[in-house]
Structures are given as structure tokens and as C-alpha cells.
Amino acid sequence: MQRFILSLALIGFIANAYGQVNNTKTQTIVNESKDRYKVVTNYYFDNWFLGISGGAQMLIGDHDKQMQFKDRLTPAVNAYLGKWFTPGIGVRVGYNGYKLKGLTHNNWSSALTHSTGEIYQDVKNSSDLGLLEVQKFDFNHINGDVLFNLTNILSGYREGRFYNISPYVGLGWAWVTSGEPKSSEPSINLGVYNSFRLSNAFNLTLDFRGSLVKDDFDGELGGRKEEGIVSGTFGIVYNIRNKAWNKEREIQVISYDETELNALRERVNQLANNNEALKKQLEEAASSTITDVKIERNVLLAPILITFPINKSTVSNEARVNLGFFAKAIKEGKSNVVYNISGYADKGTGTPAINERLSRERAEAIYNVLVREFGVPANQLTISNYGGVDNMYYDDPRLSRAVIVLGN
Structure with missing residues (x-):
């Protein structure tokens, strides 16, 4: 009978100990929102980007209709630094420029219209034959743009999306650096910025830009109120400290209570001591058989x-x-x-x-x-x-x- 009571007591202690070991706590650290349009704004130094691209550009001037399209194209370079404040809104500042090419009347002084002196022969109106000369000049353009990522604005933010389209508007300053006269004027800019994800750090870009300047930018006053510069460039952008836009989320973390584990160890040690004491009491009672109960931690x-x-x-x-x-x-x-x-x-x-x-x-x-x-x-x-x-x-x-x- 004593051995039976001892066995029941030990089984009860072990069952209770096993239950305490598996007593875990679940802790909620963040709540996740199901709204794909709701994200957490990142830190100031996150989500900067640096880009460079090259392509072609042309001047929309007074005589662009008389010049063939292929003859109006010149190389274009573009470099910029920017930051995304949210998945849908970003800003950038940059430089673009190099050379522009067009036509000018030869009854103007060459020094005033950037003429090369070359008579353009491919005019459509024969009455203009011999009256139009080719003009070339160097120019620079600095600009600041506000970008609107329509993909994220309309479809919601999704990490790892391959393609994003971002129309932009901005202001700038353009100036002519070769010949006379030296023009220096403000500009209004519109464009579409396309990006294609290569990795978390790099994207390919396709940028179409249109810039509006005053009519005398090329040195000749004509029938237009304004002149323009259009360009298309292809390049690559490096994402500096590119961070995902985190949604508000819930993450369940399993943790263990060290205090309860220590208490469990003390109870197991006490149980072992009690076992030895009971064995000695049975020996003293001259029991013929003593059951040796061994406690093992099977956790x-x-x-x-x-x-x-x-x-x-x-x-x-x-x-x-x-x-x-x-x-x-x-x-x-x-x-x-x-x-x-x-x-x-x-x-x-x-x-x-x-x-x-x-x-x-x-x-x-x-x-x-x-x-x-x-x-x-x-x-x-x-x-x-x-x-x-x-x-x-x-x-x-x-x-x-x-x-x-x-x-x-």
C-alpha cells in the first residue's frame, strides 16, 4: 500500500511538472493592417535613389517643321538624386543637357542665332531653299521634380513589384553656354518616369521629359510663344538604403518564463529528495521489497x-x-x-x-x-x-x- 501511494504521488508531481514546462505565453508586438494602401513612413535616410541615363533629345523651335526628324536629334545625358517619402510620392533634383540642333533664318546674324553657316537643303517649302541655316548650341538644364507613383497610388503598395510608372511635374533653369546670345531662363517640366526592378538595389529606367522655355531661348524670335525640349533616356538607378514600406502587422512570438522554469527545477530537486526520504522510511519499516522510482525529465x-x-x-x-x-x-x-x-x-x-x-x-x-x-x-x-x-x-x-x- 505504501508503494502504491508513493507511485501515485510521483506520477502526480511529474504530470504537474510536465504541464508547467509546456505553459508558454504568446505576445503580440504589432498589429497588421489589411489595407494595402496604408504603410508606415520610413526614416529620413531611407529610400534615396541615384540615377544616370542617356538617350536622345530635340529642340521644338521656330522651324522644326522644315527639318527632318532624324536631323533634329542630338545626344542627351541625365543624372539625378531623389528620395521616396511614401510609396506614392517622391522628389528628385537633377541635371540634363548637352547639345541642341535646329534651323534659323540666314537673314539673322549668325552670332545671334548660333548658326553654323551651313545651308539646310532638305526644306519642304522650296521658297525657303537657301534661307534656312543649321544652328547648334550647347545648353545645360538643372531641374527639380515631384514624382507620383501611379502604380502604388492606384493598385496599392506591393513589395518586389517589377514595373512602376511615375508621372512627374517640376521646375528648372536652362541656359545656353555657346555663342551669342547667352540665354538663361526658367523652365516648366512634365514627364513620365518608368522603372523596372532588377533587384532590391538596382532598377532600369525609361524617362520621357518635356521642358518648356521662352521663345528666344535659341536666340531667334519667331512665331511661337514658347519653345520646348523633349527627350527620352534609358538608364539605371541605384537605390540607397532601400527599405520596404512596412504595413502595420501582427507577429506572434513564443517566449518562455524563466521564473517558472527555475521554480520547476526546484520542485524536481525537492521531489528527488523526498523520494530518498521515503526509501529510507521503507527500509526502516523492514519492508522486504523496495521499489526504486527513478525520475527523468522527458520534456x-x-x-x-x-x-x-x-x-x-x-x-x-x-x-x-x-x-x-x-x-x-x-x-x-x-x-x-x-x-x-x-x-x-x-x-x-x-x-x-x-x-x-x-x-x-x-x-x-x-x-x-x-x-x-x-x-x-x-x-x-x-x-x-x-x-x-x-x-x-x-x-x-x-x-x-x-x-x-x-x-x-
Whole structure:
């Protein structure tokens, strides 16, 4: 009867201890919004961009109808620095220019119209034959633009989108640097800025710009009230400190109460001491048979989820804190329990080959932290990876860029 009572007491203590070990707390750190148009504004030094492009441009002048289109084209260069304040609104300042080419009447002084002295023979109106000369001049143009990303404004922000179209408006200052007269005038600018994503750091760009200046910009007053410069350039842009526009979101993090774990250790030690005391009492009672009850800690830890930024396998300090708790519990638990480290990637981002590599690197990163930094025995860990997967939790692709550590 005494042995039966002792066994029931030990079973009750062990069941209670096992229940306390699996008592975990869930902590909500952020609330995610389902509104795709609502994002969090980034810091001042985030989302700057630096671009350069080249292409062709032409002058819309007084005699452009008499000059063939191919003869009016000149090379164009464009360089700029800008920043996106939200996914839909950005600003930039830049430079474009080089040379412009057109026609001018030869009854004007060449010094006043930037004429080369060359008679243009391909005039459509024969009455103008011999009256129009080719003009060329160097010019510079600095400008400031406000860009409106219509893709994000109309369709909502989506990280990793391949194509974005951004109309823009702006003001500038243009001046002629060759010959006489030296023009220097304000400009009004309209255009369309197209970008094609290559990676998180680089985009290809296609920029169409139109600039409006006064009629005397080329040195000749004619029938137009204003003159214009149109250009199309193709180039590349580097995204400086490119940061994703975070939505307000919820992330569930599993944490462990160190106070409860310490209390559990003390109760197990007390249980072991009580066991020895009961054994001695039975011996003193001259019992013929004593049942030796051995207490073992057979604790299987709850799974732990660690998430990663897009296209990254770097373990954050916050994740290391949770991994430290997890590693301590593994080392103090039963040594024959094996835990599997499973790596995943977001199927909606990247190619299958990239996601396969990324899921493997994430699992290996968690393995290295547990073994090298926290001393978990390597024989208690296995690694597997599953490449890109569909949304595993809460229909949120960010929670699929993850590693799950689970006891077998």
C-alpha cells in the first residue's frame, strides 16, 4: 500500500511538472493592417535613389517643321538624386543637357542665332531653299521634380513589384553656354518616369521629359510663344538604403518564463529528495521489497518560429534572445530528444532556385547559432529545408520567410 501511494504521488508531481514546462505565453508586438494602401513612413535616410541615363533629345523651335526628324536629334545625358517619402510620392533634383540642333533664318546674324553657316537643303517649302541655316548650341538644364507613383497610388503598395510608372511635374533653369546670345531662363517640366526592378538595389529606367522655355531661348524670335525640349533616356538607378514600406502587422512570438522554469527545477530537486526520504522510511519499516522510482525529465519543448527579412538569412538579436532560452531548455532536457530545424522561403518572391538556397541558408543560420553560440549538442539537431512555400500562417508571406524548430 505504501508503494502504491508513493507511485501515485510521483506520477502526480511529474504530470504537474510536465504541464508547467509546456505553459508558454504568446505576445503580440504589432498589429497588421489589411489595407494595402496604408504603410508606415520610413526614416529620413531611407529610400534615396541615384540615377544616370542617356538617350536622345530635340529642340521644338521656330522651324522644326522644315527639318527632318532624324536631323533634329542630338545626344542627351541625365543624372539625378531623389528620395521616396511614401510609396506614392517622391522628389528628385537633377541635371540634363548637352547639345541642341535646329534651323534659323540666314537673314539673322549668325552670332545671334548660333548658326553654323551651313545651308539646310532638305526644306519642304522650296521658297525657303537657301534661307534656312543649321544652328547648334550647347545648353545645360538643372531641374527639380515631384514624382507620383501611379502604380502604388492606384493598385496599392506591393513589395518586389517589377514595373512602376511615375508621372512627374517640376521646375528648372536652362541656359545656353555657346555663342551669342547667352540665354538663361526658367523652365516648366512634365514627364513620365518608368522603372523596372532588377533587384532590391538596382532598377532600369525609361524617362520621357518635356521642358518648356521662352521663345528666344535659341536666340531667334519667331512665331511661337514658347519653345520646348523633349527627350527620352534609358538608364539605371541605384537605390540607397532601400527599405520596404512596412504595413502595420501582427507577429506572434513564443517566449518562455524563466521564473517558472527555475521554480520547476526546484520542485524536481525537492521531489528527488523526498523520494530518498521515503526509501529510507521503507527500509526502516523492514519492508522486504523496495521499489526504486527513478525520475527523468522527458520534456519536449514547444515549437519556435523565427522570421527573416526578404532575401535575408541573417539572425536578428531579438531572435537570438528567444534561441538562447530555447537552447538552455534543450541542454537541461533529455539528451536523446532530437530537434529538427526546418527552413522556408516565400514562394511569391524570388525564383525556385533562389528560394531553395535561401531556405537552406536560414536553417543553417539557426543551427550555427544554437551550436556555436549556445552550445547545443550537434547530435540533437537535424536540418531540413523546403524552398519557397505558400503563406503558412495568417495569409501573410512574411511569416513564410522563416525557420521552425520542432522536437521529434
